[in-house]
Amino acid sequence: MEEVEVNLEEQFEAKVAKDIRIEPKDWMPDAYRKTLIRQISQHAHSEIVGMLPEGNWITRAPSLKRKAILLAKVQDEAGHGLYLYSAAETLGASRDQMIADLHSGKAKYSSIFNYPTLSWADIGAIGWLVDGAAIMNQVPLCRTSYGPYARAMVRVCKEESFHQRQGFEIMMTLCNGAPEQKKMAQEAFNRWWWPTLMMFGPKDEESPNTEQSMRWRIKRFTNDELRQRFVDMMVPQAEFLGLTVPDKDLKWNEAKNGYDYGQIDWDEFWSVVKGNGPCNKQRIQTRVKADQEGAWVREAALAHAEKRAQRERQKAEQAA
Amino acid sequence: MHNHENAPHLHEQHFNTPVQEYAPEVKQLVLDYTLQLADTSFILGHRLSEWCGHGPVLEQDMALSNIALDLIGETRSLYQYAAELEGKGRAEDDMAYLRDTVEYKNPLLVEQPNGDFGDTILRQFIFDSFHFFFLKELQNSTDHRLAAIAEKSLKESSYHIKWSSEWVIRLGDGTEESRKRIEKAIDNLWPFSGEFFMMTATEKALLEQGVIPDYSQIKQSWDAHVAKVFEEATLAVPQNVWMQSGGKEGRHTEHLGFVLTELQYLQRTYPGLEW
Numbered sequence: 001m002e003e004v005e006v007n008l009e010e011q012f013e014a015k016v017a018k019d020i021r022i023e024p025k026d027w028m029p030d031a032y033r034k035t036l037i038r039q040i041s042q043h044a045h046s047e048i049v050g051m052l053p054e055g056n057w058i059t060r061a062p063s064l065k066r067k068a069i070l071l072a073k074v075q076d077e078a079g080h081g082l083y084l085y086s087a088a089e090t091l092g093a094s095r096d097q098m099i100a101d102l103h104s105g106k107a108k109y110s111s112i113f114n115y116p117t118l119s120w121a122d123i124g125a126i127g128w129l130v131d132g133a134a135i136m137n138q139v140p141l142c143r144t145s146y147g148p149y150a151r152a153m154v155r156v157c158k159e160e161s162f163h164q165r166q167g168f169e170i171m172m173t174l175c176n177g178a179p180e181q182k183k184m185a186q187e188a189f190n191r192w193w194w195p196t197l198m199m200f201g202p203k204d205e206e207s208p209n210t211e212q213s214m215r216w217r218i219k220r221f222t223n224d225e226l227r228q229r230f231v232d233m234m235v236p237q238a239e240f241l242g243l244t245v246p247d248k249d250l251k252w253n254e255a256k257n258g259y260d261y262g263q264i265d266w267d268e269f270w271s272v273v274k275g276n277g278p279c280n281k282q283r284i285q286t287r288v289k290a291d292q293e294g295a296w297v298r299e300a301a302l303a304h305a306e307k308r309a310q311r312e313r314q315k316a317e318q319a320a
Numbered sequence: 321m322h323n324h325e326n327a328p329h330l331h332e333q334h335f336n337t338p339v340q341e342y343a344p345e346v347k348q349l350v351l352d353y354t355l356q357l358a359d360t361s362f363i364l365g366h367r368l369s370e371w372c373g374h375g376p377v378l379e380q381d382m383a384l385s386n387i388a389l390d391l392i393g394e395t396r397s398l399y400q401y402a403a404e405l406e407g408k409g410r411a412e413d414d415m416a417y418l419r420d421t422v423e424y425k426n427p428l429l430v431e432q433p434n435g436d437f438g439d440t441i442l443r444q445f446i447f448d449s450f451h452f453f454f455l456k457e458l459q460n461s462t463d464h465r466l467a468a469i470a471e472k473s474l475k476e477s478s479y480h481i482k483w484s485s486e487w488v489i490r491l492g493d494g495t496e497e498s499r500k501r502i503e504k505a506i507d508n509l510w511p512f513s514g515e516f517f518m519m520t521a522t523e524k525a526l527l528e529q530g531v532i533p534d535y536s537q538i539k540q541s542w543d544a545h546v547a548k549v550f551e552e553a554t555l556a557v558p559q560n561v562w563m564q565s566g567g568k569e570g571r572h573t574e575h576l577g578f579v580l581t582e583l584q585y586l587q588r589t590y591p592g593l594e595w
Contacts, residue, residue, distance in 0.1 A: 048378070051372065051373040052373050055372045055373035055374075058369050058370075058372055059366065059369060059370055059582050059583055060582055060583065060585050060586060061586075062417075062586035062587055062595035063413045063417070063587075063595050064392060064395065064396050064399070064412055064413055064416055065332070065396075066595060067369070067392060068389060068392050068393065068396070071369050071372060071385055071388060071389055071392070072385075072389060074372050074373065074385070075372065075381075075382055075385040075386070075389070078373075078378055078381050078382045078385070079382060081378060082378050082379070082382075085378075120586055120595070170595075173594060173595060174595075177593055177594055177595075178590070178593050180590060181590070181593060286373075286374070289374075290373070290374045290375065290376070293376065293436065293437075294375065294376025294377055294380075294437065295376075296495070296497045296498055296501065297376035297377070297380070297437045297491075297498070298376060298377055299494070299495050299497070299498070300490055300491050300494025300495045300497070300498030301490050301494065303494045303495045303498075304489070304490040304493055304494040307493060
């Protein structure tokens with residue numbers, strides 16, 4: 001028995017090393033399965049909780065076009081949540097259990113959504129920065145070793161790049177607009193810049209899961225590599241918009257062909273992860289409320305489907 | 321979910337056909353009526369958009385947003401047309417964001433609060449059962465643009481009416497609690513179901529011009545559809561209910577003022593800016 005296990009593990013490692021996708025029915029180490037369930041469900045939860053800060057502005061969007069785009073965008077996030085929950089289900093997790101874990105605080109989601117959206121410019125800043133960071137994190141996941149996750153990410157990434165363009169366009173409109181609009185844009189940028197850099201996760205030396213995930217090809221780049229790429233991509237865009245990056249230590253480093261940036265406030269990061277961000281409680285309470293208030297609807301749908309099935313069975317029996 | 325590049329509700333200008341020739345007084349009637357239709361779809365679309373992120377289950381959260389998006393798309397086509405008819409250089413957003421409560425001409429039903437999922441479903445069912453049969457007829461309007469908008473929206477509406485009818489059936493013939501809730505919704509909202517069929521002076525004049533269909537025929541289709549769905553849902557159609565009206569003439573319930581306050585906030589706080 002033990003020998004078989006060793007063999008399977010070797011075959012698995014060999015497949016991963018050759019970039020052959022692992023599929024739901026293939027053998028996989030328990031730890032690989034657990035890591036994936038944790039990561040995919042966290043990702044799904046982030047999509048669902050992420051609907052709330054942006055959803056906060058749907059009813060106040062300043063034009064019909066912006067309203068339609070924002071609503072479509074937030075609806076896309078629900079769709080992403082749905083395909084990610086489905087991808088996690090292929091690993092044996094149930095959607096109900098994953099949602100219960102989110103509501104109890106056992107499962108995490110991206111901390112960025114624990115910050116409030118205070119002005120319309122926040123909707124631009126989230127699209128531009130937060131979706132920009134998400135794309136940076138997610139594009140490599142289109143090549144992740146687990147098949148259903150990789151395929152879900154291909155769809156997610158296509159839509160995310162549309163979202164990011166929309167966010168940038170909102171920022172551009174504000175930055176080219178009246179002084180109060182430009183001020184609104186800068187103020188939102190100031191609040192979202194640092195939390196966005198935190199989205200890439202802790203520094204490499206403090207990231208407990210990175211090494212194993214890189215070896216299993218779930219992850220393709222380290223947190224710090226992705227963070228550096230993001231900074232290098234965003235600084236010129238901020239300059240193009242005429243916005244000032246809120247980092248006095250930001251400086252081009254010719255030798256590394258990238259920007260040096262200031263110290264991230266890791267105390268703030270860990271504090272928000274632990275539940276002390278400005279909106280952690282509010283976000284979970286909102287999700288729990290929607291779930292509780294929707295319970296009777298889900299029960300009714302099940303009860304009706306059961307009644308219908310029973311009638312069909314009776315009809316079939318009578319006909320026989 | 322969407323192929324955004326082709327999503328019609330995200331495009332700038334929905335129709336490019338020119339406005340047909342009208343005598344000034346008829347043109348005013350068509351304009352007033354177009355605004356009434358736009359206000360109706362807009363306020364209901366806005367109400368549905370309040371659900372986004374708070375639905376009872378992910379799939380239905382998405383369905384509610386889909387319907388909201390369809391209605392907002394229809395709204396844009398109609399406000400754009402109204403702006404063209406008016407010809408004073410105003411645009412769709414001026415119509416939506418810079419008119420006050422008494423200028424809005426939507427029937428009272430669509431401004432009623434979302435309540436619980438049962439209230440939202442019943443409000444949608446009453447509306448869809450009108451909207452679907454109405455659009456079918458409006459396709460034959462002598463006004464080419466309204467006919468074209470109706471044709472486009474009818475496809476979407478045929479999905480909406482299916483969705484809300486199925487939910488009325490599920491909730492009516494589901495659990496004891498769902499039945500109680502949908503009955504409460506019927507009780508609350510039925511008085512707003514009659515206004516769709518009460519013709520205002522504007523509507524009577526446009527009926528004569530062949531611009532809008534005869535509502536009495538639509539009422540027959542509405543009655544038949546409601547009866548069929550309620551029967552399947554094991555629900556009773558209320559009889560002899562006093563019907564509220566006034567929305568189509570700008571006399572609203574207290575809810576609309578708050579809806580407009582919220583949705584017009586940025587345009588009112590920072591007048592005249594591009595967003």
